Amino acid sequence: MEVRYRITKPIRLEVNFRISGLTALLGRSGEGKTTTLKALAGLIPARGSPxxxxxxxxxxxxxxxxxxxxxxxxxxxxxxxxxxQNLPPKTRKARALALLERFGLGALAGARPSELSGGQRQRVALARALARNPELLLLDEPTASLDREAREDIGDFLASLAEEEKTRILVATHDPELAQSAHWVVVLEKNRVVQEGPPSEVFTRPASLNVARLVGFSNLFPGQVSGFQDGYLLVETVAGTLWVKSEPLAPGTPVTLGVRPEEVLIVRKDRPLRVALRHNVIAGTIRRLRLQGPYVKAEFSGPLELKILLPRHVQDRLKLSPGQAVEVTLKPAYLQLFSSESFSSLS
Amino acid sequence: MREALTLSFLLALSSTAVLLVVGGALAYSLRKPFPGKRIVESILLLPIALPPTVLGFYLLILLGPAGPIQKVIGVPLAFTFPGMLLGATLFSFPFAFTAFREAFLSLDEDLLETARTLGAGRLRIWREIILPLVWPGLLSGALLAFAHTLGEFGVVLMVGGNIPGKTQVASTYIYDLVENLEFKEANKASALMLVLAFSLIFLTRTLEERWRSVTASRNPSASR
Structure with a gap:
Protein backbone atom coordinates (compact mmCIF):
# COMPACT_ATOMS: atom_id res chain seq x y z
CA MET A 1 0.00 0.00 0.00
CA GLU A 2 1.40 3.38 -1.03
CA VAL A 3 0.73 6.31 1.30
CA ARG A 4 0.84 9.88 0.03
CA TYR A 5 -0.32 12.54 2.44
CA ARG A 6 0.02 16.28 2.75
CA ILE A 7 -0.81 17.90 6.07
CA THR A 8 -0.63 21.58 6.98
CA LYS A 9 -2.06 21.58 10.52
CA PRO A 10 -1.06 21.08 13.36
CA ILE A 11 2.33 20.79 11.63
CA ARG A 12 3.39 20.96 8.00
CA LEU A 13 4.10 17.47 6.79
CA GLU A 14 4.42 15.77 3.44
CA VAL A 15 4.94 12.03 3.45
CA ASN A 16 5.18 9.37 0.76
CA PHE A 17 5.95 5.84 1.84
CA ARG A 18 4.99 2.20 1.49
CA ILE A 19 3.15 0.06 4.06
CA SER A 20 3.92 -3.63 3.84
CA GLY A 21 2.92 -6.11 6.55
CA LEU A 22 4.07 -4.71 9.89
CA THR A 23 5.54 -1.33 9.03
CA ALA A 24 7.38 0.76 11.60
CA LEU A 25 7.22 4.52 11.30
CA LEU A 26 10.42 5.28 13.15
CA GLY A 27 11.37 8.73 14.42
CA ARG A 28 12.09 10.80 17.49
CA SER A 29 9.18 12.42 19.30
CA GLY A 30 7.88 15.53 17.58
CA GLU A 31 8.84 14.38 14.07
CA GLY A 32 5.21 14.00 13.02
CA LYS A 33 4.57 10.30 13.61
CA THR A 34 1.28 10.76 15.47
CA THR A 35 0.21 13.42 12.98
CA THR A 36 0.75 10.96 10.11
CA LEU A 37 -1.32 8.28 11.85
CA LYS A 38 -4.12 10.75 12.64
CA ALA A 39 -4.17 11.94 9.04
CA LEU A 40 -4.54 8.34 7.84
CA ALA A 41 -7.34 7.85 10.38
CA GLY A 42 -9.06 11.00 9.12
CA LEU A 43 -8.84 12.72 12.49
CA ILE A 44 -7.03 15.81 11.25
CA PRO A 45 -7.56 17.69 8.01
CA ALA A 46 -5.22 16.30 5.35
CA ARG A 47 -5.12 15.55 1.66
CA GLY A 48 -3.86 12.35 0.15
CA SER A 49 -4.38 8.69 -0.47
CA PRO A 50 -5.51 6.18 0.60
CA GLN A 85 -23.17 -2.22 16.44
CA ASN A 86 -24.59 -3.41 13.13
CA LEU A 87 -24.78 -7.01 14.38
CA PRO A 88 -27.75 -8.42 16.34
CA PRO A 89 -27.03 -8.29 20.12
CA LYS A 90 -26.38 -12.04 20.49
CA THR A 91 -23.99 -12.33 17.56
CA ARG A 92 -22.36 -9.09 18.64
CA LYS A 93 -21.59 -10.41 22.12
CA ALA A 94 -20.39 -13.78 20.82
CA ARG A 95 -18.08 -12.18 18.28
CA ALA A 96 -16.65 -9.76 20.88
CA LEU A 97 -16.05 -12.62 23.28
CA ALA A 98 -14.36 -14.67 20.56
CA LEU A 99 -12.05 -11.75 19.82
CA LEU A 100 -11.18 -11.35 23.50
CA GLU A 101 -10.50 -15.07 23.77
CA ARG A 102 -8.23 -14.92 20.76
CA PHE A 103 -6.08 -12.47 22.69
CA GLY A 104 -6.22 -14.62 25.83
CA LEU A 105 -8.56 -12.27 27.67
CA GLY A 106 -11.76 -14.33 27.85
CA ALA A 107 -11.62 -14.46 31.63
CA LEU A 108 -11.40 -10.68 31.85
CA ALA A 109 -14.44 -9.93 29.68
CA GLY A 110 -16.29 -8.39 32.63
CA ALA A 111 -13.40 -6.26 33.86
CA ARG A 112 -13.27 -2.48 33.55
CA PRO A 113 -10.16 -0.92 31.95
CA SER A 114 -9.01 0.38 35.34
CA GLU A 115 -8.78 -3.23 36.55
CA LEU A 116 -6.46 -4.30 33.72
CA SER A 117 -2.68 -4.05 33.36
CA GLY A 118 -1.07 -1.98 30.60
CA GLY A 119 -0.50 -5.03 28.42
CA GLN A 120 -4.04 -6.33 28.94
CA ARG A 121 -5.51 -2.95 28.06
CA GLN A 122 -3.48 -2.90 24.90
CA ARG A 123 -4.75 -6.31 23.86
CA VAL A 124 -8.36 -5.32 24.56
CA ALA A 125 -7.82 -2.22 22.42
CA LEU A 126 -6.28 -4.37 19.67
CA ALA A 127 -9.23 -6.76 19.78
CA ARG A 128 -11.58 -3.78 19.55
CA ALA A 129 -9.66 -2.23 16.65
CA LEU A 130 -9.67 -5.55 14.76
CA ALA A 131 -13.39 -6.16 15.29
CA ARG A 132 -14.36 -4.50 12.01
CA ASN A 133 -11.64 -6.33 10.06
CA PRO A 134 -9.76 -3.19 9.12
CA GLU A 135 -7.60 -3.00 6.06
CA LEU A 136 -5.01 -1.02 8.01
CA LEU A 137 -4.27 -0.95 11.72
CA LEU A 138 -2.64 2.21 13.10
CA LEU A 139 -0.77 1.98 16.41
CA ASP A 140 0.76 4.95 18.16
CA GLU A 141 3.80 4.16 20.36
CA PRO A 142 2.57 0.73 21.49
CA THR A 143 5.59 0.23 23.76
CA ALA A 144 5.03 3.42 25.75
CA SER A 145 2.62 2.00 28.29
CA LEU A 146 4.15 -1.45 28.63
CA ASP A 147 6.59 -2.87 31.12
CA ARG A 148 9.93 -4.19 29.88
CA GLU A 149 8.87 -7.79 29.42
CA ALA A 150 5.77 -6.92 27.43
CA ARG A 151 7.82 -4.43 25.41
CA GLU A 152 10.18 -7.11 24.21
CA ASP A 153 7.30 -9.29 22.95
CA ILE A 154 5.16 -6.69 21.25
CA GLY A 155 7.21 -6.52 18.02
CA ASP A 156 7.03 -10.25 17.33
CA PHE A 157 3.39 -10.30 18.41
CA LEU A 158 2.45 -7.56 15.95
CA ALA A 159 4.51 -9.12 13.15
CA SER A 160 2.71 -12.44 13.51
CA LEU A 161 -0.63 -10.62 13.86
CA ALA A 162 0.01 -8.91 10.52
CA GLU A 163 0.84 -12.27 8.95
CA GLU A 164 -2.10 -14.20 10.44
CA GLU A 165 -4.74 -11.53 9.88
CA LYS A 166 -3.33 -10.61 6.47
CA THR A 167 -3.73 -7.06 7.63
CA ARG A 168 -1.36 -4.13 7.32
CA ILE A 169 -0.13 -2.58 10.53
CA LEU A 170 1.51 0.82 10.69
CA VAL A 171 3.14 1.42 14.04
CA ALA A 172 4.59 4.78 15.05
CA THR A 173 7.54 4.26 17.37
CA HIS A 174 10.82 5.70 18.55
CA ASP A 175 11.91 2.26 19.72
CA PRO A 176 14.45 0.68 17.33
CA GLU A 177 13.94 -2.70 18.97
CA LEU A 178 10.30 -2.74 17.89
CA ALA A 179 11.22 -1.49 14.42
CA GLN A 180 13.62 -4.43 14.03
CA SER A 181 10.68 -6.84 14.21
CA ALA A 182 8.87 -5.04 11.40
CA HIS A 183 8.69 -6.13 7.77
CA TRP A 184 9.30 -2.62 6.54
CA VAL A 185 10.77 0.46 8.22
CA VAL A 186 10.02 4.08 7.35
CA VAL A 187 12.22 6.71 9.02
CA LEU A 188 10.66 10.10 9.63
CA GLU A 189 12.86 13.08 10.33
CA LYS A 190 12.05 16.79 10.34
CA ASN A 191 8.54 16.06 9.06
CA ARG A 192 9.59 14.03 6.03
CA VAL A 193 10.56 10.48 5.15
CA VAL A 194 14.35 10.20 5.00
CA GLN A 195 14.69 6.48 4.44
CA GLU A 196 12.54 3.39 3.99
CA GLY A 197 13.29 -0.24 3.41
CA PRO A 198 13.43 -3.63 5.10
CA PRO A 199 14.89 -3.40 8.62
CA SER A 200 17.97 -5.40 7.57
CA GLU A 201 18.82 -2.56 5.21
CA VAL A 202 17.80 0.45 7.33
CA PHE A 203 19.56 -0.92 10.39
CA THR A 204 22.81 -1.79 8.63
CA ARG A 205 22.98 0.96 6.03
CA PRO A 206 21.32 4.03 7.55
CA ALA A 207 21.01 6.86 5.03
CA SER A 208 22.25 9.61 7.33
CA LEU A 209 23.98 10.21 10.64
CA ASN A 210 20.65 10.99 12.30
CA VAL A 211 19.12 7.75 11.05
CA ALA A 212 22.29 5.98 12.19
CA ARG A 213 21.85 7.32 15.71
CA LEU A 214 18.17 6.44 15.66
CA VAL A 215 18.85 2.84 14.72
CA GLY A 216 21.56 2.34 17.32
CA PHE A 217 24.92 3.43 15.87
CA SER A 218 25.96 5.14 19.07
CA ASN A 219 29.71 5.02 18.23
CA LEU A 220 30.45 7.58 15.52
CA PHE A 221 33.84 9.11 14.73
CA PRO A 222 35.56 11.01 11.90
CA GLY A 223 38.18 9.80 9.45
CA GLN A 224 39.74 10.46 6.08
CA VAL A 225 40.09 8.04 3.18
CA SER A 226 43.73 7.23 2.47
CA GLY A 227 43.52 4.40 -0.05
CA PHE A 228 41.96 1.15 -1.25
CA GLN A 229 43.56 -2.29 -0.84
CA ASP A 230 42.37 -5.89 -1.34
CA GLY A 231 38.72 -4.79 -1.47
CA TYR A 232 38.98 -2.69 1.69
CA LEU A 233 38.87 1.05 2.05
CA LEU A 234 41.65 2.42 4.26
CA VAL A 235 40.51 5.21 6.57
CA GLU A 236 42.84 7.28 8.75
CA THR A 237 41.40 7.94 12.21
CA VAL A 238 42.73 8.95 15.63
CA ALA A 239 43.00 5.20 16.27
CA GLY A 240 45.25 4.69 13.23
CA THR A 241 44.35 3.21 9.86
CA LEU A 242 41.06 1.28 9.92
CA TRP A 243 40.00 -1.18 7.21
CA VAL A 244 36.42 -0.78 6.06
CA LYS A 245 34.41 -3.04 3.75
CA SER A 246 33.30 -0.52 1.16
CA GLU A 247 33.39 0.64 -2.43
CA PRO A 248 36.51 2.64 -3.31
CA LEU A 249 36.45 6.36 -2.52
CA ALA A 250 38.85 9.11 -3.55
CA PRO A 251 41.78 9.51 -1.14
CA GLY A 252 41.35 12.58 1.06
CA THR A 253 37.53 12.24 1.26
CA PRO A 254 36.34 13.09 4.79
CA VAL A 255 34.04 10.40 6.18
CA THR A 256 32.32 9.42 9.40
CA LEU A 257 32.55 5.86 10.64
CA GLY A 258 29.92 4.25 12.79
CA VAL A 259 29.80 1.01 14.72
CA ARG A 260 27.09 -0.46 16.94
CA PRO A 261 28.00 -1.09 20.58
CA GLU A 262 27.02 -4.76 20.22
CA GLU A 263 29.40 -5.11 17.26
CA VAL A 264 32.57 -3.94 19.01
CA LEU A 265 34.50 -7.15 19.68
CA ILE A 266 36.86 -7.68 22.61
CA VAL A 267 40.09 -9.45 21.61
CA ARG A 268 40.72 -12.69 23.48
CA LYS A 269 44.40 -13.33 24.00
CA ASP A 270 43.89 -17.10 23.92
CA ARG A 271 42.32 -17.03 20.46
CA PRO A 272 44.10 -15.96 17.28
CA LEU A 273 42.28 -13.31 15.27
CA ARG A 274 41.21 -13.93 11.72
CA VAL A 275 43.03 -11.87 9.11
CA ALA A 276 40.25 -9.37 8.52
CA LEU A 277 40.05 -8.55 12.22
CA ARG A 278 43.77 -8.08 12.72
CA HIS A 279 43.85 -4.66 11.09
CA ASN A 280 41.39 -2.83 13.27
CA VAL A 281 42.72 -3.64 16.72
CA ILE A 282 42.66 -0.72 19.18
CA ALA A 283 44.23 -0.80 22.64
CA GLY A 284 42.76 0.98 25.65
CA THR A 285 41.16 0.44 29.03
CA ILE A 286 37.72 -0.39 30.32
CA ARG A 287 36.45 2.66 32.17
CA ARG A 288 33.01 1.65 33.42
CA LEU A 289 30.86 -1.46 33.48
CA ARG A 290 27.15 -1.48 34.04
CA LEU A 291 24.58 -4.24 33.95
CA GLN A 292 21.70 -3.54 31.57
CA GLY A 293 19.15 -6.34 31.59
CA PRO A 294 20.81 -9.43 30.09
CA TYR A 295 23.68 -7.29 28.76
CA VAL A 296 26.74 -5.63 30.19
CA LYS A 297 27.38 -2.11 29.01
CA ALA A 298 31.08 -1.20 28.96
CA GLU A 299 32.81 2.07 28.23
CA PHE A 300 36.12 1.70 26.42
CA SER A 301 38.66 4.49 26.54
CA GLY A 302 41.66 4.64 24.23
CA PRO A 303 42.43 6.78 21.19
CA LEU A 304 38.67 6.45 20.68
CA GLU A 305 35.86 6.41 23.22
CA LEU A 306 33.59 3.47 22.43
CA LYS A 307 30.43 2.08 23.97
CA ILE A 308 30.37 -1.71 24.07
CA LEU A 309 27.43 -4.02 24.70
CA LEU A 310 28.26 -7.59 25.71
CA PRO A 311 25.89 -10.46 26.35
CA ARG A 312 26.24 -11.46 30.02
CA HIS A 313 27.70 -14.87 29.19
CA VAL A 314 30.57 -13.20 27.31
CA GLN A 315 31.37 -11.03 30.34
CA ASP A 316 31.20 -14.16 32.53
CA ARG A 317 33.98 -15.63 30.39
CA LEU A 318 36.06 -12.46 29.96
CA LYS A 319 35.61 -11.20 33.55
CA LEU A 320 36.31 -7.59 32.61
CA SER A 321 36.78 -5.09 35.40
CA PRO A 322 37.03 -1.29 35.43
CA GLY A 323 40.58 -0.07 34.76
CA GLN A 324 41.56 -3.27 32.94
CA ALA A 325 43.70 -2.89 29.78
CA VAL A 326 42.05 -4.54 26.77
CA GLU A 327 42.17 -4.63 23.01
CA VAL A 328 39.07 -4.27 20.90
CA THR A 329 38.64 -4.91 17.22
CA LEU A 330 36.19 -3.46 14.72
CA LYS A 331 35.18 -5.91 12.00
CA PRO A 332 35.49 -4.17 8.59
CA ALA A 333 32.02 -5.36 7.56
CA TYR A 334 30.46 -3.91 10.72
CA LEU A 335 32.02 -0.49 10.22
CA GLN A 336 29.46 1.74 8.55
CA LEU A 337 30.71 4.54 6.37
CA PHE A 338 28.90 7.88 6.17
CA SER A 339 30.53 9.87 3.43
CA SER A 340 27.96 12.51 2.67
CA GLU A 341 27.98 14.42 5.91
CA SER A 342 30.86 15.99 7.75
CA PHE A 343 31.68 15.21 11.32
CA SER A 344 30.74 18.72 12.45
CA SER A 345 27.06 17.86 11.85
CA LEU A 346 27.32 15.30 14.60
CA SER A 347 27.39 17.75 17.45
CA MET B 1 -44.24 29.24 54.71
CA ARG B 2 -45.48 26.63 52.27
CA GLU B 3 -46.12 29.23 49.58
CA ALA B 4 -42.67 30.76 49.88
CA LEU B 5 -40.99 27.35 49.92
CA THR B 6 -42.94 26.20 46.86
CA LEU B 7 -41.89 29.32 44.98
CA SER B 8 -38.25 28.77 46.04
CA PHE B 9 -38.40 25.22 44.68
CA LEU B 10 -40.05 26.34 41.48
CA LEU B 11 -37.46 29.06 41.00
CA ALA B 12 -34.54 26.72 41.74
CA LEU B 13 -35.93 24.01 39.49
CA SER B 14 -36.52 26.32 36.53
CA SER B 15 -33.16 28.08 36.84
CA THR B 16 -31.41 24.70 37.09
CA ALA B 17 -33.16 23.53 33.93
CA VAL B 18 -32.08 26.68 32.08
CA LEU B 19 -28.54 26.31 33.42
CA LEU B 20 -28.28 22.68 32.35
CA VAL B 21 -29.12 23.55 28.78
CA VAL B 22 -27.38 26.93 28.41
CA GLY B 23 -24.48 26.34 30.81
CA GLY B 24 -23.94 22.80 29.53
CA ALA B 25 -23.82 23.93 25.90
CA LEU B 26 -21.47 26.80 26.77
CA ALA B 27 -19.18 24.58 28.83
CA TYR B 28 -18.98 22.04 26.00
CA SER B 29 -18.24 24.62 23.34
CA LEU B 30 -15.67 26.41 25.51
CA ARG B 31 -13.57 23.33 26.26
CA LYS B 32 -11.21 23.97 23.34
CA PRO B 33 -8.97 27.05 23.24
CA PHE B 34 -9.87 30.03 21.05
CA PRO B 35 -8.80 33.69 21.01
CA GLY B 36 -10.56 35.68 23.73
CA LYS B 37 -11.54 32.57 25.69
CA ARG B 38 -10.26 34.02 28.96
CA ILE B 39 -12.33 37.19 28.55
CA VAL B 40 -15.50 35.21 27.80
CA GLU B 41 -14.90 32.98 30.82
CA SER B 42 -14.21 35.97 33.07
CA ILE B 43 -17.52 37.54 32.05
CA LEU B 44 -19.37 34.28 32.64
CA LEU B 45 -17.79 33.87 36.09
CA LEU B 46 -18.33 37.53 37.06
CA PRO B 47 -21.38 36.93 39.31
CA ILE B 48 -19.09 35.12 41.78
CA ALA B 49 -17.30 38.34 42.64
CA LEU B 50 -20.20 40.74 42.14
CA PRO B 51 -22.30 41.71 45.18
CA PRO B 52 -25.85 40.39 44.63
CA THR B 53 -27.13 43.91 45.10
CA VAL B 54 -25.05 45.17 42.17
CA LEU B 55 -26.35 42.43 39.89
CA GLY B 56 -29.86 43.04 41.23
CA PHE B 57 -29.53 46.78 40.67
CA TYR B 58 -28.49 46.42 37.02
CA LEU B 59 -31.22 43.87 36.42
CA LEU B 60 -33.77 46.17 37.97
CA ILE B 61 -32.77 48.95 35.60
CA LEU B 62 -32.79 46.50 32.68
CA LEU B 63 -36.09 44.85 33.53
CA GLY B 64 -37.95 47.68 35.27
CA PRO B 65 -40.61 50.01 33.88
CA ALA B 66 -39.22 52.07 31.00
CA GLY B 67 -36.20 49.73 30.89
CA PRO B 68 -34.87 48.37 27.58
CA ILE B 69 -36.51 44.98 28.07
CA GLN B 70 -39.95 46.53 28.47
CA LYS B 71 -39.41 48.47 25.26
CA VAL B 72 -38.77 45.19 23.45
CA ILE B 73 -41.36 42.85 24.94
CA GLY B 74 -43.94 45.36 26.11
CA VAL B 75 -44.10 44.42 29.81
CA PRO B 76 -41.65 45.04 32.63
CA LEU B 77 -40.14 41.88 34.16
CA ALA B 78 -39.15 43.43 37.48
CA PHE B 79 -41.09 42.03 40.45
CA THR B 80 -42.28 39.03 38.39
CA PHE B 81 -41.30 35.36 38.38
CA PRO B 82 -39.56 35.51 34.97
CA GLY B 83 -37.50 38.46 36.20
CA MET B 84 -36.51 36.56 39.33
CA LEU B 85 -35.70 33.54 37.20
CA LEU B 86 -33.34 35.59 35.06
CA GLY B 87 -31.63 37.05 38.14
CA ALA B 88 -31.32 33.70 39.91
CA THR B 89 -30.02 31.99 36.78
CA LEU B 90 -27.35 34.62 36.20
CA PHE B 91 -26.35 34.51 39.83
CA SER B 92 -26.01 30.71 39.97
CA PHE B 93 -24.42 30.50 36.54
CA PRO B 94 -20.76 30.42 37.68
CA PHE B 95 -21.37 27.50 40.03
CA ALA B 96 -23.05 25.37 37.42
CA PHE B 97 -20.70 26.47 34.64
CA THR B 98 -17.56 25.67 36.64
CA ALA B 99 -18.79 22.15 37.42
CA PHE B 100 -19.93 21.56 33.83
CA ARG B 101 -16.65 22.87 32.46
CA GLU B 102 -14.71 20.54 34.76
CA ALA B 103 -16.77 17.60 33.54
CA PHE B 104 -16.22 18.36 29.85
CA LEU B 105 -12.54 19.24 30.30
CA SER B 106 -11.90 15.84 31.82
CA LEU B 107 -13.22 14.20 28.65
CA ASP B 108 -10.31 12.52 26.91
CA GLU B 109 -10.28 13.67 23.29
CA ASP B 110 -8.65 10.33 22.35
CA LEU B 111 -11.83 8.51 23.41
CA LEU B 112 -13.99 10.58 21.10
CA GLU B 113 -11.57 10.28 18.20
CA THR B 114 -11.15 6.53 18.66
CA ALA B 115 -14.92 6.10 18.84
CA ARG B 116 -15.17 7.74 15.43
CA THR B 117 -12.59 5.35 13.96
CA LEU B 118 -14.71 2.51 15.37
CA GLY B 119 -17.60 3.65 13.20
CA ALA B 120 -19.63 5.69 15.69
CA GLY B 121 -21.45 8.81 14.47
CA ARG B 122 -21.79 11.99 16.55
CA LEU B 123 -25.14 11.10 18.06
CA ARG B 124 -23.90 7.70 19.20
CA ILE B 125 -20.74 9.24 20.66
CA TRP B 126 -22.87 11.68 22.69
CA ARG B 127 -25.21 8.95 23.87
CA GLU B 128 -22.70 6.21 24.63
CA ILE B 129 -19.46 8.02 25.46
CA ILE B 130 -19.90 11.68 26.39
CA LEU B 131 -23.09 11.58 28.48
CA PRO B 132 -22.23 8.44 30.47
CA LEU B 133 -18.86 9.98 31.33
CA VAL B 134 -19.98 13.50 32.16
CA TRP B 135 -23.43 12.98 33.72
CA PRO B 136 -22.24 12.83 37.33
CA GLY B 137 -20.37 16.09 36.71
CA LEU B 138 -23.43 17.65 35.07
CA LEU B 139 -25.71 16.44 37.83
CA SER B 140 -23.42 17.63 40.61
CA GLY B 141 -23.23 21.06 38.93
CA ALA B 142 -27.00 21.12 38.58
CA LEU B 143 -27.51 20.18 42.24
CA LEU B 144 -25.07 22.85 43.33
CA ALA B 145 -26.88 25.44 41.23
CA PHE B 146 -30.20 24.23 42.62
CA ALA B 147 -28.96 24.55 46.21
CA HIS B 148 -27.45 27.94 45.48
CA THR B 149 -30.68 29.28 43.96
CA LEU B 150 -32.69 27.86 46.84
CA GLY B 151 -30.58 29.91 49.26
CA GLU B 152 -30.38 33.02 47.07
CA PHE B 153 -31.38 36.22 48.83
CA GLY B 154 -29.92 39.45 47.47
CA VAL B 155 -30.82 39.23 43.79
CA VAL B 156 -34.34 37.83 44.35
CA LEU B 157 -34.99 40.56 46.91
CA MET B 158 -33.83 43.28 44.50
CA VAL B 159 -35.50 41.93 41.38
CA GLY B 160 -38.49 40.19 42.99
CA GLY B 161 -39.27 42.69 45.70
CA ASN B 162 -40.38 40.15 48.35
CA ILE B 163 -44.12 40.36 47.60
CA PRO B 164 -45.88 37.68 49.73
CA GLY B 165 -47.75 35.18 47.60
CA LYS B 166 -46.14 36.54 44.42
CA THR B 167 -42.38 36.90 44.62
CA GLN B 168 -41.61 35.96 48.21
CA VAL B 169 -39.27 32.96 48.44
CA ALA B 170 -38.03 31.01 51.49
CA SER B 171 -35.00 33.21 52.12
CA THR B 172 -36.90 36.49 51.92
CA TYR B 173 -39.72 34.94 53.97
CA ILE B 174 -37.27 34.19 56.80
CA TYR B 175 -35.92 37.73 56.54
CA ASP B 176 -39.46 39.05 56.99
CA LEU B 177 -40.05 36.77 59.99
CA VAL B 178 -36.88 37.98 61.72
CA GLU B 179 -37.71 41.60 61.01
CA ASN B 180 -41.11 41.03 62.65
CA LEU B 181 -39.43 39.22 65.59
CA GLU B 182 -41.27 35.97 64.86
CA PHE B 183 -38.32 33.87 66.00
CA LYS B 184 -40.20 30.62 66.53
CA GLU B 185 -41.42 30.46 62.96
CA ALA B 186 -38.05 31.73 61.66
CA ASN B 187 -36.32 28.94 63.59
CA LYS B 188 -38.54 26.30 62.00
CA ALA B 189 -38.02 27.61 58.49
CA SER B 190 -34.28 28.05 58.97
CA ALA B 191 -33.87 24.50 60.30
CA LEU B 192 -35.69 23.16 57.27
CA MET B 193 -33.42 25.14 54.93
CA LEU B 194 -30.35 23.90 56.81
CA VAL B 195 -31.36 20.26 56.38
CA LEU B 196 -32.17 20.83 52.71
CA ALA B 197 -28.89 22.59 52.00
CA PHE B 198 -26.85 19.91 53.77
CA SER B 199 -28.60 17.08 51.88
CA LEU B 200 -28.02 18.76 48.54
CA ILE B 201 -24.35 19.47 49.15
CA PHE B 202 -23.81 15.95 50.50
CA LEU B 203 -25.40 14.50 47.37
CA THR B 204 -23.21 16.72 45.20
CA ARG B 205 -20.04 15.53 46.93
CA THR B 206 -21.10 11.89 46.66
CA LEU B 207 -21.63 12.30 42.94
CA GLU B 208 -18.29 14.00 42.49
CA GLU B 209 -16.49 11.12 44.14
CA ARG B 210 -18.29 8.54 42.10
CA TRP B 211 -17.47 10.45 38.96
CA ARG B 212 -13.75 10.61 39.83
CA SER B 213 -13.60 6.86 40.35
CA VAL B 214 -15.17 6.22 36.95
CA THR B 215 -12.86 8.54 35.04
CA ALA B 216 -9.75 7.57 37.03
CA SER B 217 -8.37 5.22 34.35
CA ARG B 218 -8.36 8.01 31.82
CA ASN B 219 -4.96 8.82 30.36
CA PRO B 220 -4.02 12.17 28.91
CA SER B 221 -2.56 12.13 25.45
CA ALA B 222 0.57 14.14 25.06
CA SER B 223 2.08 13.21 21.73
CA ARG B 224 1.25 14.71 18.40
Missing part, protein backbone atom coordinates in the same frame (compact mmCIF):
# COMPACT_ATOMS: atom_id res chain seq x y z
CA UNK A 51 -8.88 7.17 2.12
CA UNK A 52 -8.49 10.90 1.34
CA UNK A 53 -11.73 12.79 1.90
CA UNK A 54 -13.44 10.01 3.86
CA UNK A 55 -14.79 10.64 7.37
CA UNK A 56 -13.02 8.63 10.11
CA UNK A 57 -16.10 6.46 10.64
CA UNK A 58 -16.06 5.47 6.97
CA UNK A 59 -12.36 4.51 6.75
CA UNK A 60 -11.45 0.81 6.88
CA UNK A 61 -8.90 1.38 9.61
CA UNK A 62 -8.33 0.51 13.26
CA UNK A 63 -6.69 3.17 15.40
CA UNK A 64 -4.92 2.74 18.73
CA UNK A 65 -3.71 5.97 20.32
CA UNK A 66 -0.81 5.86 22.74
CA UNK A 67 -2.93 5.13 25.82
CA UNK A 68 -5.35 2.85 23.93
CA UNK A 69 -8.45 5.00 24.66
CA UNK A 70 -10.52 2.19 26.13
CA UNK A 71 -13.89 3.53 27.24
CA UNK A 72 -13.44 3.64 31.02
CA UNK A 73 -17.14 3.17 31.85
CA UNK A 74 -17.47 -0.01 29.80
CA UNK A 75 -16.27 -3.55 30.45
CA UNK A 76 -13.64 -5.12 28.21
CA UNK A 77 -16.43 -7.01 26.43
CA UNK A 78 -18.52 -3.87 25.86
CA UNK A 79 -15.44 -2.09 24.54
CA UNK A 80 -14.80 -4.80 21.97
CA UNK A 81 -18.51 -4.99 21.07
CA UNK A 82 -18.68 -1.21 20.51
CA UNK A 83 -17.66 -1.28 16.83
CA UNK A 84 -19.98 -4.22 16.09
Missing amino acids: YGGLRPEARPIGYLPQHHALFPHMTALANVAFPL
